[in-house]
Amino acid sequence: MTANAKGQFTFPGGVHPPDSKTLTEDSPIQIAPVPKQVAIMLSQHIGAPCSPTVQKGDEVQAGQVVGNADAFVCAPVHSPVNGKVKEIALRSHVVLGRVQAVIIDVDLENNPPKKINPEKYTNGFDFDAISPLQIRDTVRNAGLVGMGGAGFPTRVKLEPNEQSPKKIMIVNACECEPYITCDYRMMLENPEQIIAGVKLAKKASESPRVIIAIEDNKPKAIQMMARKLRELHGTENIEIAAVKTKYPQGGERQLITSVLNQYVPTGGIPPMIGILVLNTATTAAIAEAVIADWPLTHRVVTISGEGVSNPGNYYCSIGTSIAEVLEFAGGTNSEAVRIISGGPMMGIAIADLDTPITKTSGAITVLTKQQIGKAKFANQQTPCIRCGRCLEICPEQLNPTKIAHAVKHELLDTAQTYFMTACIECGCCSYVCPANIELTGYIKTGKILLARQKKKMPQ
Ligand code: SF4
Ligand code: SF4
Structure with a gap:
């Protein structure tokens, strides 16, 4: 291992937001109550989506495979509960839009919470x-x-x-x-x-x-x-x-x-x-x-932020809706204005609280106007003042303002000459920008448009 001159293990760029x-x-991890229904997304990973291996009306057992595919880059999905398949239907996915899911009504009489x-x-x-x-x-x-x-x-x-x-x-x-x-x-x-x-x-x-x-x-x-x-x-x-x-x-x-x-x-x-x-x-x-011969059906989720009543860490069934997960934490309070899947730097704001948690959902963060900042909340962007802060802190040594400017004018080839796809979407550039320009948002949009242009995603 190699430390810097101060003896620290670090990297160039980066920021120091309040860690909150x-x-x-x-808060010790609490076992969340068994939800009334789960929606097991058939695409929770990079790679080929799963096809359902069950159908409407099937009884399923906790730990049973409910979706799979033969592709090497794929991972099967399992039911976290005993219950009955209500339907295979579309549900909101934090990143992918609407995705097929196996909807399971939980047999509440026959489902002790998993420890x-x-x-x-x-x-x-x-x-x-x-x-x-x-x-x-x-x-x-x-x-x-x-x-x-x-x-x-x-x-x-x-x-x-x-x-x-x-x-x-x-x-x-x-x-x-x-x-x-x-x-x-x-x-x-x-x-x-x-x-x-x-x-x-x-x-x-x-x-x-x-x-x-x-x-x-x-x-x-x-x-x-x-x-x-x-x-x-x-x-x-x-x-x-x-x-x-x-x-x-x-x-x-x-x-x-x-x-x-x-x-x-x-x-x-x-x-x-x-x-x-x-x-x-x-x-x-x-x-x-x-060792325990049990598939990935549950995970610990941090439910936090000044807008939630009882912040804590909850061991939840994958497939629980964000609405129900928030209920475990006492619900949102009157100051809550934004619910984010993930943390405030890289997370994604969600509108549909029926969105289920997936294998990658480590946190739900509920923010108030004060935490977001009034100007950012009101989306009050002003012109770039060329301060250079976004360049100084970019951990990938990119030029966020040039990339965002190119995307804004739909010049994706130009954005790529500035290595747009090398952006790790960390959010540091948006965080430091005194003009409140949503640089990361522009870059994410540019990457989606580029992928569509290459016909990797449907229009
Ligand atoms: S979001 Fe992308 S461009 Fe912005 S600081 Fe992070 S890596 Fe750099
Ligand atoms: S931080 Fe904002 S104002 Fe400063 S150079 Fe980057 S885009 Fe412009």
Whole structure:
């Protein structure tokens, strides 16, 4: 590992927004009530969407596959509950618009809330007795995807590559987005599960070395993970790195630079340079799939923000509507003006509260006008004053103002000459712009228009 002159592991650019984690960081994970209905989206990942494997009227059991496809880049989806399929219908998806979903009416008489059961991961499992291929196949069958936001099928990420063997695996435990503490609470409450998942992922991907990277504003998590690592594994080839607290430290390209002082080529991905990055929640889900023999049906969701009555961390059934998830947290208060899937920097505002949570939904954040800022809330943009702040902080060293200007004038080729598609949509440029220009919004729009132009998406 290579630190900067101040001894910190960091990357160029980035910002320091208020982290607002005090609302939930001391809230132990609560088991959410069983919802009345779930909507299991058939597309919750990058890659081929699933086709339903059940039909209207079918009885389903918790843990049963309800959607699958043969494609390599795909992950099956499972029911989190016992119930009956009401219909296969369209539901709002945070990113993809309207997506097919398996709608299941829950049998409320026959559905005790699922628990996390940390004791399963402390003893008795023989890590030597399972082969890398068995782990990868179990991960595929359990429907695992990157739970930090991207949703790339984990089976594909773990696959060894002869041309570019994995030299190192980084566990991304930064959780740099303001308000979100679901991974932090998992590290404090279920470190055994995370460490078991790390060992399994290391074996499955044939990575000789692992670094668990945690931001240095989480000393309790660093201590807990270091202690449990010594107790359960020793320190051989699995280390912990305290990285500088800065947004977007959890961007995988930025994290690789911070921890290893290496750069992923523009337009490239970490496996090209022999690096695997997995999110903390994903490693916990690997342990649950392999050791507890249970697929990805539940996850911890941070429900936070000044606009929600009882902020906290809730262990929820995937497929629960955001309306019902918010009810678990006491509902929104009279100051709430915006509900976001994710955090305030990278999250997406949602209008349809029937939108279900998916495998990648780590947080629901409810903001008030004060948190958004009056000018931003009223969308009061003024002309660019050429201050250069957006260039200084862009962690990808792009020119956000040039890209946004080109998109505004529908000059997508010009936007591409400024490497528009290399933007990681971190939101830093919009955050610092004194003219309140929604630079990230323009860039996201430009990327969608470009994809449509290439006929990758329907008009
Ligand atoms: S241009 Fe993209 S990568 Fe750069 S600061 Fe803006 S959103 Fe982040
Ligand atoms: S931060 Fe805003 S005002 Fe400053 S150069 Fe960028 S777009 Fe212009």
